[in-house]
Amino acid sequence: MKFLYEPSSSGLKVEFSCTDSDKGSELVEYAKAHSDFASKCCQSFYYANLNGPSSLLVGLGECDELDLESLRNLAFSIAKKAQEHKETVINVSLPKKFLDDASKEAYEAFAEGFMHAEYSFDDYKSEKEAPEELSIALVLGEGQKEISERGVESAKAYIEGIFLARDLVNQPSNVIYPETLAKKAQEALSPLGVDVKIYTGKELEDMGLKAYLSVAQGSDKAPHFIVMNYAGDPDSSYKTALVGKGLTYDSGGYSLKPSNSMKTMQSDMGGSATVIGAMHAIAQKKLKVNVVAVVAACENLLSGKAYKPGDIIGSLAGKTIEVDNTDAEGRLTLADAVYYATQELKADRVIDLATLTGACLIALGDEYTGLVTNNADFIQELKDAAQKAGEKVWELPTSKHFEKQNESKVADIKNTGGRLAGTITAGMFVGAFVDGDKPWIHMDIAGTAWLDNAYSYLPAGGTGIHVKTLTKLFEK
Ligand code: BES
Numbered sequence: 084m085k086f087l088y089e090p091s092s093s094g095l096k097v098e099f100s101c102t103d104s105d106k107g108s109e110l111v112e113y114a115k116a117h118s119d120f121a122s123k124c125c126q127s128f129y130y131a132n133l134n135g136p137s138s139l140l141v142g143l144g145e146c147d148e149l150d151l152e153s154l155r156n157l158a159f160s161i162a163k164k165a166q167e168h169k170e171t172v173i174n175v176s177l178p179k180k181f182l183d184d185a186s187k188e189a190y191e192a193f194a195e196g197f198m199h200a201e202y203s204f205d206d207y208k209s210e211k212e213a214p215e216e217l218s219i220a221l222v223l224g225e226g227q228k229e230i231s232e233r234g235v236e237s238a239k240a241y242i243e244g245i246f247l248a249r250d251l252v253n254q255p256s257n258v259i260y261p262e263t264l265a266k267k268a269q270e271a272l273s274p275l276g277v278d279v280k281i282y283t284g285k286e287l288e289d290m291g292l293k294a295y296l297s298v299a300q301g302s303d304k305a306p307h308f309i310v311m312n313y314a315g316d317p318d319s320s321y322k323t324a325l326v327g328k329g330l331t332y333d334s335g336g337y338s339l340k341p342s343n344s345m346k347t348m349q350s351d352m353g354g355s356a357t358v359i360g361a362m363h364a365i366a367q368k369k370l371k372v373n374v375v376a377v378v379a380a381c382e383n384l385l386s387g388k389a390y391k392p393g394d395i396i397g398s399l400a401g402k403t404i405e406v407d408n409t410d411a412e413g414r415l416t417l418a419d420a421v422y423y424a425t426q427e428l429k430a431d432r433v434i435d436l437a438t439l440t441g442a443c444l445i446a447l448g449d450e451y452t453g454l455v456t457n458n459a460d461f462i463q464e465l466k467d468a469a470q471k472a473g474e475k476v477w478e479l480p481t482s483k484h485f486e487k488q489n490e491s492k493v494a495d496i497k498n499t500g501g502r503l504a505g506t507i508t509a510g511m512f513v514g515a516f517v518d519g520d521k522p523w524i525h526m527d528i529a530g531t532a533w534l535d536n537a538y539s540y541l542p543a544g545g546t547g548i549h550v551k552t553l554t555k556l557f558e559k
């Protein structure tokens with residue numbers, strides 16, 4: 084996608100119309116008379132002109148209510164309409180509410196929306212259906228060249244991270260498995276100055292990652308433990324850890340999943356994809372922060388070597404764990420990963436992202452990510468970043484009562500907490516492995532990392548959700 088910072092004499096002309104403005108242009112009156120166009124948000128009316136540029140009338144709904152997320156949606160729907168009508172150049176300005184006193188954030192959100200229209204995952208289609216490349220000719224307000232360019236650049240950094248995350252999730256498990264996930268992370272991040280270390284084989288045993296290795300032992304694909312370090316702030320020793328669940332396939336193990344819930348379980352590395360995508364965006368933007376990302380990648384399969392329900396296993400933290408259900412494997416891998424991040428790597432605070440529980444889908448659907456935390460200030464920071472990113476999150480409560488559900492009769496802790504509050508007890512299990520009282524946030528993206536049906540600018544399949552939230556957390 085190309086961005087031009089002046090109008091183009093050819094190309095589609097975009098005109099906006101609000102429900103709350105009293106009088107429309109000639110085109111608005113025409114559209115209202117000849118179609119069901121009513122200026123509602125993201126409605127559009129294409130007016131072909133055989134002798135010059137055609138027009139696209141786009142509804143904005145109540146103009147007062149427009150926010151940055153509306154700009155993303157709007158731009159996305161304009162680009163889709165242009166593709167549908169085989170237009171390759173779009174002349175467009177920000178809606179008036181944003182144009183007069185335009186911010187970098189407005190141009191960023193607008194540009195991001197256009198860019199989302201370019202995503203497709205067609206690696207395995209012999210005949211590609213990708214539309215022609217679009218050029219967006221931004222019609223700027225007075226003196227907005229610099230600010231609009233900075234907005235576009237910023238959006239590009241998010242989008243590269245998001246598309247990387249989506250691709251990783253969409254690739255099937257015969258293509259992305261622990262070794263290839265580690266390679267992809269290295270290939271994507273090393274050129275940006277991120278130090279990527281990959282641990283495998285006997286190293287992992289020596290490191291003491293017992294819980295993680297118990298999950299991994301059922302598969303012939305070797306586990307790979309990936310540590311990605313971005314040292315962007317030499318003036319500070321303060322460091323945040325991002326830990327991503329990296330189950331490149333989750334069959335459930337001996338607590339086997341039914342086939343229909345197993346089918347998309349290549350997406351069970353969605354947390355790691357987001358973390359890798361976020362590291363990409365953070366490094367690309369050269370943010371002045373120190374961030375380390377950790378992914379304990381493996382597969383959860385069945386075999387003569389696999390762990391079994393009833394097993395009692397160890398962990399890096401030294402706690403013993405009763406395996407109540409081998410399908411509650413994510414929290415076992417995360418237990419070692421968050422302890423490693425906070426204890427061995429000495430991160431000062433940690434966020435883990437995981438496609439952790441089906442219960443989260445039941446509670447919050449595919450729109451909201453579920454949050455669990457031990458720190459009110461930290462989660463407020465994250466909520467603010469998510470709000471700016473247009474990514475929805477919802478905090479769930481914790482309590483001593485929930486904590487009891489994870490108690491085991493035979494070991495220090497048990498890997499399931501029963502049917503009630505499954506997302507909370509899963510999160511609290513992970514939290515029990517954070518070293519000390521370090522600030523920690525758990526993000527359950529089981530519902531949001533993968534969509535059966537596209538909505539707004541998110542495609543069906545991998546969404547790359549929270550690449551933006553995590554990046555914005557560090558952008559102050
Ligand atoms: N990867 C799944 C969770 C999941 C479910 C992600 C649906 C995306 C869509 C996780 O490992 C799992 O199987 N969780 C179990 C936990 C249970 C055994 C306590 C679940 O949610 O059923």
Ligand code: MN
Nearest residue numbers: 333410411412
């Ligand atoms: Mn599972």
Ligand code: ZN
Nearest residue numbers: 330333351413
């Ligand atoms: Zn899983």
